[in-house]
Amino acid sequence: MKHRDDHSIWVKYAFLGNSWAEDVRIGINSSGEITGCVAQSTANGATVINGVLIPGMTNLHSHAHQRAMAGLTEKNSTTGNREDSFWTWRTMMYHYLERIQPDDLKAIASQLYLEMLKFGYTCVGEFQYLHHDLSGNPYQDRAEMTKQCFQAAVEAGIAFTALPVLYTYGGFGGEPANQGQKRFLNNAEEFIQVVESLEKDIRDVKNASLGIAPHSLRAVDQELLKEVLQHCSEAEIVHIHVAEQLKEIEDCLAWSNQRPVEWLLNHFDINHKWCLIHATHMTAAETADLAKSGAVAGLCPTTEANLGDGFFNAEQYFVEKGSWGIGSDSHISISPFEELRWLEYGQRLQTNRRNVLNTTVKSSTGCHLYQQALIGGAQATARKTGRIKPGYRADFVVIDDMHPRLYGRSKDDLLDSLIFSGNDNTVKDVYVGGIKLIEDGHHQHETNIENNFRSTINRLAG
Numbered sequence: 209m210k211h212r213d214d215h216s217i218w219v220k221y222a223f224l225g226n227s228w229a230e231d232v233r234i235g236i237n238s239s240g241e242i243t244g245c246v247a248q249s250t251a252n253g254a255t256v257i258n259g260v261l262i263p264g265m266t267n268l269h270s271h272a273h274q275r276a277m278a279g280l281t282e283k284n285s286t287t288g289n290r291e292d293s294f295w296t297w298r299t300m301m302y303h304y305l306e307r308i309q310p311d312d313l314k315a316i317a318s319q320l321y322l323e324m325l326k327f328g329y330t331c332v333g334e335f336q337y338l339h340h341d342l343s344g345n346p347y348q349d350r351a352e353m354t355k356q357c358f359q360a361a362v363e364a365g366i367a368f369t370a371l372p373v374l375y376t377y378g379g380f381g382g383e384p385a386n387q388g389q390k391r392f393l394n395n396a397e398e399f400i401q402v403v404e405s406l407e408k409d410i411r412d413v414k415n416a417s418l419g420i421a422p423h424s425l426r427a428v429d430q431e432l433l434k435e436v437l438q439h440c441s442e443a444e445i446v447h448i449h450v451a452e453q454l455k456e457i458e459d460c461l462a463w464s465n466q467r468p469v470e471w472l473l474n475h476f477d478i479n480h481k482w483c484l485i486h487a488t489h490m491t492a493a494e495t496a497d498l499a500k501s502g503a504v505a506g507l508c509p510t511t512e513a514n515l516g517d518g519f520f521n522a523e524q525y526f527v528e529k530g531s532w533g534i535g536s537d538s539h540i541s542i543s544p545f546e547e548l549r550w551l552e553y554g555q556r557l558q559t560n561r562r563n564v565l566n567t568t569v570k571s572s573t574g575c576h577l578y579q580q581a582l583i584g585g586a587q588a589t590a591r592k593t594g595r596i597k598p599g600y601r602a603d604f605v606v607i608d609d610m611h612p613r614l615y616g617r618s619k620d621d622l623l624d625s626l627i628f629s630g631n632d633n634t635v636k637d638v639y640v641g642g643i644k645l646i647e648d649g650h651h652q653h654e655t656n657i658e659n660n661f662r663s664t665i666n667r668l669a670g
């Protein structure tokens with residue numbers, strides 16, 4: 209990705225990630241980093257931005273291929289007896305994957321990442337478990353499919369965190385994988401080849417980072433996880449799905465006599481490098497221990513609702529000062545504002561109270577949620593983002609405060625209205641690494657990206 213020369217922008221109102229500022233002049237260098245941020249200053253030659261500037265949000269959990277089937281599983285057709293669940297959804301998802309070739313994945317991911325940018329996500333954590341071809345044989349480059357996603361990110365311009373997935377088994381205790389999982393499977397040595405191949409491509413890219421992602425405790429065992437963690441000890445981040453479904457809790461108890469989060473905390477040094485995706489079903493003790501560990505909980509409220517997962521123990525976790533961020537996971541929604549709304553609404557519906565997750569009196573609920581999700585997203589992708597401050601990446605979103613939905617709102621009221629009032633997209637411009645990728649709601653490559661996506665959908669349907 210090319211970078212433009214040093215430049216400055218000026219904006220009347222900006223949320224800096226922890227406070228609001230007025231008349232803000234922001235310097236950006238040619239590497240896409242913020243070099244200066246001064247409030248109460250004049251434009252004085254800087255490019256003037258119309259709207260309200262906020263830090264771009266990290267989407268810490270994405271399975272790009274699932275974008276192509278979002279909305280196609282809302283029937284009871286798989287069982288015919290009104291017993292649809294996460295597990296029947298998963299079977300349909302596996303069938304869908306049987307057709308996706310590398311070019312298809314690139315086209316789907318490009319469309320998805322374009323949509324993410326348009327809704328204000330500036331970084332995506334791609335948790336990619338498709339590794340092999342349609343027959344289950346490895347591609348010549350074992351990282352082929354994750355690289356297709358990376359190329360899609362480069363085309364769209366969104367920052368990219370590669371999270372190649374380690375998937376070896378079909379269930380707890382080293383159960384053999386099933387036929388539907390044949391494109392996912394690697395042993396430790398093969399997985400390390402995936403990571404090494406990605407390292408070469410990603411190492412020097414400013415808008416990219418690399419972690420590893422053991423899929424879940426269903427897909428790895430203790431020895432394997434230990435071996436891979438030892439080998440990848442330089443990996444800055446480790447993501448894992450955990451405790452998403454009640455059946456997973458029951459199976460884990462049957463296997464180990466411990467619950468998934470409990471087992472993980474007891475057997476591995478879970479710390480700030482880790483991101484536990486979902487962590488939906490936790491006891492009060494697990495919630496307190498996870499919060500204390502410094503790991504990020506990767507919450508995906510719209511997907512968790514769509515799949516009938518359950519409610520994350522958010523109020524206690526927030527009170528215990530646990531880190532968390534958001535992801536769009538299966539992409540039934542690609543709006544960070546909708547994810548945050550659902551997170552708070554889930555708690556309101558359970559407790560019959562309002563503003564449940566606002567554990568501070570200093571800011572409003574929307575502002576607090578947005579700020580905390582920025583911090584957790586940055587931690588879970590090992591990127592310096594989420595603040596408008598020297599040394600951080602110049603990843604910004606410009607909100608159209610003249611839009612009737614937001615008109616007359618400012619500061620915390622504006623963020624609250626973005627999250628809790630209406631659905632029109634009011635994201636106007638989006639910058640990643642100081643480069644304006646979305647201008648007045650449009651991306652320079654959107655026609656191409658959308659046409660390629662349509663062709664792919666036609667091919668997959670044919």
Ligand SMILES: [Zn+2]
Nearest residue numbers: 271449485537
């Ligand atoms: Zn997931």
